[in-house]
Amino acid sequence: MRFYSVIIPVYNRPNEVDELLESLTKQQFTNFEVLIVEDGSTEKCEKVCEKFTDQLNLQYYFKENSGQGFSRNFGFEKAKGDYFIVFDSDCIIPEDYFEVVEKALDEHSWDAFGGPDAALDTFTTTQKAISYSMTSFFTTGGIRGGKVQVGTFRPRSFNMGISKEVFDKTGGYLITRMAEDLEFSIRIEKAGFKMGLIPDAKVYHKRRTSLAQFYKQLFFFGRGRINIFRFYKSELKLMHFFPLAFTLGLIAVPFIKSYNNAIGNVALGLFLFYSVMIFADALFRSNSFKVAFLSIAAAFTQLIAYGLGFLKELFTFIVQPKPSGLNR
Structure with missing residues (x-):
């Protein structure tokens, strides 16, 4: 049985962290730790994390702001797992997520992997529409984890896993934002590691709550x-x-x-x-x-x-x- 380290960088999103951690308490597979890396937030989630210390193997770290890529590296350096899994703070994790990942790794022995994202029924209409747009073949070509996609699959950091060996060899993220996850995935591939998509290892991704916020994100x-x-x-x-x-x-x-x-x-x-x-x-x-x-x-x-x-x-x-x- 593998031991997983979940790395979650956070910047001013305590309410999202609350929902994410709540979903992790419901996992059927429990052989994992959670590392919350607070990236210089003014709205800290430390008190939110305290609510879950009796239910999760949870560590909270506060550091100066350096962006999500380097915050993930900070978590990788503290992690104890055989595999490191990165989630965005606005994700909710299905109860069978780790079981699905464990089964896929037994079958394929991937060094790095990713999964798709989806919308819950409880999401707003705008969030559901944005989720559709970000995952549709007609807009992205399915590159964000769809079963049908254009080009080579490369994991993105909203739902991404790497082995400890991958981090040890690559050193993690080279840049901290502006396509930092894509650069990292390309470098993992070029280093000769096996990488694959786990279609059923989905997360429910809230993304942005308005089209104006969505515009800013996609411009970036x-x-x-x-x-x-x-x-x-x-x-x-x-x-x-x-x-x-x-x-x-x-x-x-x-x-x-x-x-x-x-x-x-x-x-x-x-x-x-x-x-x-x-x-x-x-x-x-x-x-x-x-x-x-x-x-x-x-x-x-x-x-x-x-x-x-x-x-x-x-x-x-x-x-x-x-x-x-x-x-x-």
Whole structure:
């Protein structure tokens, strides 16, 4: 039986930590410890953690703010497990999570793994729509853990596990934010470790509570893709330009219509068709017209924000081609 160390970096989210720890108390598999790493928060979760010290093997650490990547490294250095599992603080963990992981590792002996995320029925309509947008094949290509996906699966830090050997050899996160998890996954792969997806090892991920917050997050994700390009030139693929092309195309529709109405109507029809595809897929997955309609707004928000962030960092790259000051 493996021993797991759960690493959770936290920044000003005590209520989320409360829900996350509550879900961990309900795990059927209990051979794990939990390390909460408070990353310089002004709203500390220490008292929340005290509620669970009798129910969980729990350690709480407070440190100066350094970002989520380096906070995870801090937890890795304190961890005692055979495997280290990273969750975001806004996740809720199903009761069978560790049993599913244990069974998969028995079968595949992966050095690193990840799982998908999903929405609970208790999430708000906006959270469900955002969850759909972040996991849909029509927006992300399924790269965040879907069974059907474009390209190689690489774990992301909302739901990611690595062996102690992986940390010992790689040293953990090289940068602390702006696609830090993707850079880490690529480096794990290049180091020769076995890595895989566990489709049933899902977490319920709350993500952002409004489209405005979602926009800010995805703008940063778009910037992160160019930051990865600073490290690995081969990692910028044609498909990564899709959100930018989508955004520029959407902006161009009125101008195209003013120049040639027929061509403009064709362009507009393509965006409408895309919206219908999203609506139908979201309706099938959620069985909710409200979620389906809002999923269109979430998908457009995601693609536009990512595309503009991508464009901004692309211009920055021209001026500053080397990795940003966020690395060690």
